[in-house]
Amino acid sequence: MQSEDQHQEQAQNHQVYQQPDPTKVIWKALQNLKLGADRSRWTVHDDAQKKFIALPKAWQLVGKVEGQINDDGTVNFYFDTEHHLLMVLEKQPYNYKGWMVALDRWMNRERPTFLKQIPFKVRILKLPDVYRRHSMVESIGSKLGHVEEVTIVEPTTVKEAEVTVKVHFDVDDQISLTREVELIKGKPPVELDFRYEGLQKFCLLCGSLRHDFDVCSEYPKMQQRQFELMDIGTNPYATAQERNAAVSEYITIKETGESSGTATPMQAEHTSVVAVQRQRPQQRNLHDINIRQEESTSQQDEQGTKRKEVAEG
Numbered sequence: 001m002q003s004e005d006q007h008q009e010q011a012q013n014h015q016v017y018q019q020p021d022p023t024k025v026i027w028k029a030l031q032n033l034k035l036g037a038d039r040s041r042w043t044v045h046d047d048a049q050k051k052f053i054a055l056p057k058a059w060q061l062v063g064k065v066e067g068q069i070n071d072d073g074t075v076n077f078y079f080d081t082e083h084h085l086l087m088v089l090e091k092q093p094y095n096y097k098g099w100m101v102a103l104d105r106w107m108n109r110e111r112p113t114f115l116k117q118i119p120f121k122v123r124i125l126k127l128p129d130v131y132r133r134h135s136m137v138e139s140i141g142s143k144l145g146h147v148e149e150v151t152i153v154e155p156t157t158v159k160e161a162e163v164t165v166k167v168h169f170d171v172d173d174q175i176s177l178t179r180e181v182e183l184i185k186g187k188p189p190v191e192l193d194f195r196y197e198g199l200q201k202f203c204l205l206c207g208s209l210r211h212d213f214d215v216c217s218e219y220p221k222m223q224q225r226q227f228e229l230m231d232i233g234t235n236p237y238a239t240a241q242e243r244n245a246a247v248s249e250y251i252t253i254k255e256t257g258e259s260s261g262t263a264t265p266m267q268a269e270h271t272s273v274v275a276v277q278r279q280r281p282q283q284r285n286l287h288d289i290n291i292r293q294e295e296s297t298s299q300q301d302e303q304g305t306k307r308k309e310v311a312e313g
């Protein structure tokens with residue numbers, strides 16, 4: 001009995017002796033003060049948080065992906081199954097609030113193309129029949145991005161020919177909707193139209209995916225009437241007819257150079273959205289996609305054409 005008491009006493013002494021520096025304890029306790037509780041709420045990575053909710057919704061995977069917002073504003077998405085991850089990658093492109101989103105696997109993060117490419121299916125219109133050949137289409141497609149796939153559907157009695165390329169579009173490139181193309185050296189060029197599946201917002205002046213037209217460097221060159229027309233052309237409350245008419249008139253002004261004034265550029269910032277994907281340690285069998293918010297200023301990173309490898313692993 002006695003020895004037990006002694007032992008207890010010793011233990012207590014030992015505890016006292018082992019106590020950490022009281023100053024440390026005091027200041028640690030003082031952190032319970034709730035300092036700042038009465039101040040305004042902080043919002044962290046506001047946009048990342050919204051994407052975090054919006055994207056799994058778009059993927060129809062609510063509850064099946066875990067999201068994690070990183071300090072640098074990127075978001076990682078962890079998938080329960082490889083199958084879901086591949087499905088999400090396959091169904092690209094996505095947009096968030098109309099701005100295009102790029103996705104990538106985290107395992108590709110060391111590659112120069114990481115978060116730098118968006119896969120688009122592009123329809124090539126007005127290509128003369130005689131040039132409807134794989135090599136020709138591939139060559140045209142290479143001007144739009146790294147070509148992954150060429151699809152040529154020959155015309156039938158009821159359907160026109162369909163020419164599409166699947167390209168990995170460089171996020172710093174500019175969208176081309178119409179272009180004169182010299183198909184055969186020395187022959188007159190042909191004007192081709194390009195239609196990007198799933199493309200939403202882009203700069204109507206330069207084709208960038210990273211900013212709105214009103215912050216574009218081309219903006220000061222715009223005429224007042226063009227500005228008004230673009231407003232109508234992008235207004236969801238206008239009728240399709242009104243929008244089409246505005247776009248037609250805009251094109252006419254652009255082609256003929258008819259002017260009615262000069263618009264003043266506005267100071268505004270816009271951000272586009274880029275997403276990445278990554279893989280967590282295998283034991284959890286989770287996969288994820290990481291999303292990054294890009295500054296509207298374009299980055300001059302190295303560009304590559306390794307997008308095919310994204311599907312690996």
Ligand SMILES: [Zn+2]
Pocket residue numbers: 203204205206207208211212213215216217218
């Ligand atoms: Zn622009």
